[in-house]
Every structure is written in C-alpha cells, then in structure tokens.
Amino acid sequence: MMDAATxxxxxxxxxxxxxxxxxxxxxxxMLFWMGLIAGWQRRSFWTPENLMAGVFHxxxxxxxxxxxxxxxxxxxxxxxxxLLGSGFALLCGxxxxxxxxxxxxxxxxxxxxxxxxxxxxxxxxxxxxLLNASxxxxxGHVIYGIALGxxxxxxxxxxxxxxxxxxxxxxxxxxx
Numbered sequence: 001m002m003d004a005a006t007x008x009x010x011x012x013x014x015x016x017x018x019x020x021x022x023x024x025x026x027x028x029x030m031l032f033w034m035g036l037i038a039g040w041q042r043r044s045f046w047t048p049e050n051l052m053a054g055v056f057h058x059x060x061x062x063x064x065x066x067x068x069x070x071x072x073x074x075x076x077x078x079x080x081x082x083l084l085g086s087g088f089a090l091l092c093g094x095x096x097x098x099x100x101x102x103x104x105x106x107x108x109x110x111x112x113x114x115x116x117x118x119x120x121x122x123x124x125x126x127x128x129x130l131l132n133a134s135x136x137x138x139x140g141h142v143i144y145g146i147a148l149g150x151x152x153x154x155x156x157x158x159x160x161x162x163x164x165x166x167x168x169x170x171x172x173x174x175x176x
Contacts, residue, residue, distance in 0.1 A: 016086045016089065018093070019093070020083070020146075020153045021085075022089065022149075022151035023082040023084055024085070026085060027144060028149075030144040031140070033087060033143050035047070035048065044066075049077060050070055050073055051129050053073030055125060055129075077170075081144065084113060085148050088106060099150075104149075106151075110141045110142065111142070113141065
C-alpha cells in the first residue's frame, strides 16, 4: 500500500512553476558557460546576450560591451528558456520517472531545441544568432538540459516523495 505522502501529484501550476524555475537556473548556467568561453576566445562575456539582442535591435549591429540592448537580449534568453522549462515540465510532470531517465529526456529536449532554433528559427528571426552556433553553445545546451532535468527538486516539499524530504527528528517527550 502506498503512503499518502508519496501518492500526491502536483497540480499543473506547481509543475509549471517548477519547470519555470529549473529553466531559469539552467539558462543562467548556460549563459555563464557561454560567457566564459567567449571571454576565453577574447570576445566579450556578453556576446551571446548581445547577439540575442539583435532580435530587438537589428539596426544597431553587434555590440561588444554591456549596454541597454544587452539587457533585452538577456531578458529574452531568460524568458524563452524559462518558458521552455515550463513546457518540458508540463510534458513530463505527470509521469513518475527515475532521475536518470528524466535527465536523459531533458538532454534530448535541450539538444532538439538547440538544433531546431539554430537551423529553423534564428535563420529568419535573428540571423546574427547564427554566429553563436558553436560547440560552446551546444555544450551550454547540455548544461541547460541537465539543470532542466532537475525540475522535480523545485516542487514544494509536499509533492516530493517522502524519501527526498529530510525528516525532522522527533521531539523527546519526557514523562513525569
């Protein structure tokens, strides 16, 4: 017989928010990685964000420093990848999967997004983004996928299996 605490299933809102949080964390790690590699290649740390800012500011060209357009590129990255995380969580949230399988599925999802976005979407929406299609961006999407696969850890504690919740020690009652 299953314990009542392990039988709880999160509502769609909690699943959406857990995916949103995992997507945001994954996007931040991905952008940090891509910024480090850009710096190592003697480019600006903000190159990925500046290339994404080309969606909103195509007439300005590619900036090399941090500026107001960089913020719009950063906001677009975080919004887009957070919503992707929510979509992934909603697709997989109702199923109970073991963490290795969920991580593998999230890696496939992240890599499929990488290939779809760079081969279909950015070609017409923001051609400058194609300059960002490199091995470091591919590895960044792997990092994003790993973080995305951990979305169940962002559920409130009542929705996690009892084994994942650290039990508080029972208080000792001293009888008179």
